[in-house]
Amino acid sequence: MTKSNSADSRKARAQLTALRVVVYIVLIFLSILCLFSFYMLIINATRSNGQLQAGFTLVPGGHMLENLKNAWTDSSINIPRGLLNSFLVASLTAILTTYFSALTAYGIHAYDFKLKKAAFTFIMAIMVIPSQVSAAGFVQICYKFGLTNNYLVLILPGIAAPIVFFYMKQYMESVLPMEIVEAARVDGSNEFRTFNTIILPMLKPALAVQLIFSFVQSWNNYFLPSLLLTKAEMKTVPIMIAQLRSADYSKFDMGKVYMFILLAILPVMVVYIILSKSIIKGATAGAVKG
Amino acid sequence: MKKGKGISYAKWGYIFIAPFFIAYAVFTLFPQLLTIYNSFFENYREGLKQVGPNFVGLGNYVKLFTPDKSGTINILKYTGNTLALWIGGAIPQIVIALLLAIFFTSYRLNIKGQQFFKTVIYMPNLIMASAFSMLFFTLFSNVGPVNQLIQAWGWSDVPIDFFAYKGTVRGLICIMNFLMWFGNTTILLMAGIMGIDQSLFEAANLDGASSVQVFFRVTLPLLMPILVYTVITAMIGGLQMFDVPQVLTNGKGMPDRTSMTLIMYLNNYLGGSKNYGMSGAISVIIFIITGILSMFVYRSLTKKD
Numbered sequence: 001m002t003k004s005n006s007a008d009s010r011k012a013r014a015q016l017t018a019l020r021v022v023v024y025i026v027l028i029f030l031s032i033l034c035l036f037s038f039y040m041l042i043i044n045a046t047r048s049n050g051q052l053q054a055g056f057t058l059v060p061g062g063h064m065l066e067n068l069k070n071a072w073t074d075s076s077i078n079i080p081r082g083l084l085n086s087f088l089v090a091s092l093t094a095i096l097t098t099y100f101s102a103l104t105a106y107g108i109h110a111y112d113f114k115l116k117k118a119a120f121t122f123i124m125a126i127m128v129i130p131s132q133v134s135a136a137g138f139v140q141i142c143y144k145f146g147l148t149n150n151y152l153v154l155i156l157p158g159i160a161a162p163i164v165f166f167y168m169k170q171y172m173e174s175v176l177p178m179e180i181v182e183a184a185r186v187d188g189s190n191e192f193r194t195f196n197t198i199i200l201p202m203l204k205p206a207l208a209v210q211l212i213f214s215f216v217q218s219w220n221n222y223f224l225p226s227l228l229l230t231k232a233e234m235k236t237v238p239i240m241i242a243q244l245r246s247a248d249y250s251k252f253d254m255g256k257v258y259m260f261i262l263l264a265i266l267p268v269m270v271v272y273i274i275l276s277k278s279i280i281k282g283a284t285a286g287a288v289k290g
Numbered sequence: 291m292k293k294g295k296g297i298s299y300a301k302w303g304y305i306f307i308a309p310f311f312i313a314y315a316v317f318t319l320f321p322q323l324l325t326i327y328n329s330f331f332e333n334y335r336e337g338l339k340q341v342g343p344n345f346v347g348l349g350n351y352v353k354l355f356t357p358d359k360s361g362t363i364n365i366l367k368y369t370g371n372t373l374a375l376w377i378g379g380a381i382p383q384i385v386i387a388l389l390l391a392i393f394f395t396s397y398r399l400n401i402k403g404q405q406f407f408k409t410v411i412y413m414p415n416l417i418m419a420s421a422f423s424m425l426f427f428t429l430f431s432n433v434g435p436v437n438q439l440i441q442a443w444g445w446s447d448v449p450i451d452f453f454a455y456k457g458t459v460r461g462l463i464c465i466m467n468f469l470m471w472f473g474n475t476t477i478l479l480m481a482g483i484m485g486i487d488q489s490l491f492e493a494a495n496l497d498g499a500s501s502v503q504v505f506f507r508v509t510l511p512l513l514m515p516i517l518v519y520t521v522i523t524a525m526i527g528g529l530q531m532f533d534v535p536q537v538l539t540n541g542k543g544m545p546d547r548t549s550m551t552l553i554m555y556l557n558n559y560l561g562g563s564k565n566y567g568m569s570g571a572i573s574v575i576i577f578i579i580t581g582i583l584s585m586f587v588y589r590s591l592t593k594k595d
Contacts, residue, residue: 027393030407037429038413104309106306156313220418
């Protein structure tokens with residue numbers, strides 16, 4: 001009896017170990033799949049055009065600074081300008097999106113008013129509508145009123161961000177029960193000031209996560225900017241990368257091409273490596289209860 | 291109600307939510323209505339000449355569903371492409387994510403290095419899609435490292451033109467979409483599994499349920515709401531597919547427009563000729579497809595249990 005029992009448990013343990021080995025192999029395989037293209041990117045960005053033509057290798061080539069200099073000073077693709085433009089648009093969008101989403105969420109969370117429920121339902125309903133389906137009208141308006149090559153039309157729509165709103169609303173439900181809202185409130189004082197000076201600091205972790213996410217989203221945004229930014233000096237990074245694709249790239253110095261791609265994704269990658277823990281946590285928090 | 295009876299705070303609610311609704315009305319709702327309105331007009335540029343706007347009723351829609359010279363109805367072709375590209379990326383994405391989420395949350399398996407694996411698999415989600423696509427283009431081009439490797443290993447004497455075949459172009463797009471989204475889905479599903487009451491698992495184990503039984507009888511039914519959410523968001527994301535195929539194929543959807551998506555089609559009308567009529571009609575159709583698919587997936591997934 002005991003003998004067969006221990007044999008059973010030994011068998012079960014062996015099975016578990018075998019399963020564990022399989023799981024680790026799968027995980028390592030998927031990790032390599034995720035990292036390989038970026039590894040190749042970094043390696044190839046350090047190789048000269050001649051080295052790249054010569055063949056495949058997994059070792060760096062020692063021409064990183066040369067490629068960087070060539071990419072940075074390229075006459076047709078002004079990458080430093082693009083990075084600056086992208087940074088400007090993305091950071092302003094992130095600030096507006098985060099602030100106004102918190103403000104809207106607080107408005108619905110903290111106050112009782114007739115249209116409160118209707119407003120909430122409406123925002124939840126528009127969450128699933130793809131933004132591209134209103135692009136045609138938006139582009140038309142921008143061309144009609146001379147608003148192309150104007151960053152405001154890319155930044156201001158960030159004020160209405162249903163998904164960020166929803167995240168903020170969920171966060172407030174867990175950290176801002178009505179007792180705290182009431183305690184923070186001094187009767188007769190300006191509610192707006194209460195929000196800015198007392199409530200906002202309490203939302204810091206949520207604000208930080210959403211600042212990062214909205215920044216990244218705007219930084220990577222390609223569709224609408226490519227339709228609205230036509231002047232070379234106004235273009236953002238994703239447009240420049242797409243331009244690289246449409247150029248006759250076979251005549252290009254490939255080391256420089258890899259360097260362009262590396263420069264485009266590097267800022268987000270660095271931020272991610274530093275803050276990955278809180279970014280991953282933030283990726284779920286908004287959706288769990290949804 | 292309780293405190294501050296005399297003071298009504300209601301107006302502050304309206305003041306606080308006003309910017310959101312004003313921005314939404316100006317930047318989304320009005321353009322949306324204008325898009326629908328435009329879809330009934332002929333309105334485009336031909337070189338320097340502006341045609342329209344002339345009211346044409348359903349003319350743009352009729353044109354969209356009229357076969358071209360080769361006999362294909364483009365909008366149906368591109369809807370099919372978008373669907374194929376979405377399914378090819380989304381099915382492995384959801385299956386693998388579900389498996390990984392179960393591995394990561396299993397106490398019995400007790401997987402080490404979770405933070406590292408999560409960090410790695412989530413990373414592609416934050417990478418600029420157009421740059422990721424450009425990177426794949428360079429890696430898989432005729433003179434790229436992949437072809438160098440294939441030749442060095444003697445698998446083929448001539449470089450394989452990955453961009454000449456429907457299967458390889460679509461395959462690359464599906465792989466990229468898979469890589470960009472499976473980490474995100476894993477993390478979402480993990481949160482869903484960890485939200486399930488642990489005592490249910492313990493009870494199932496005491497009753498002698500096998501891990502397979504636990505998965506199908508306990509985990510999966512309780513995970514249904516978040517799985518529905520995942521599928522719907524993945525689907526809406528799939529309909530919007532643009533950056534990856536646009537950059538990979540330089541907007542051509544090659545070969546023979548078999549990787550041209552709906553948004554790429556929209557972009558073609560909107561980009562050069564500023565054809566607000568046709569792009570309006572395409573937008574309305576995408577809008578309708580989104581609605582139908584959301585309802586369909588939601589129903590089929592919630593009815594089962």
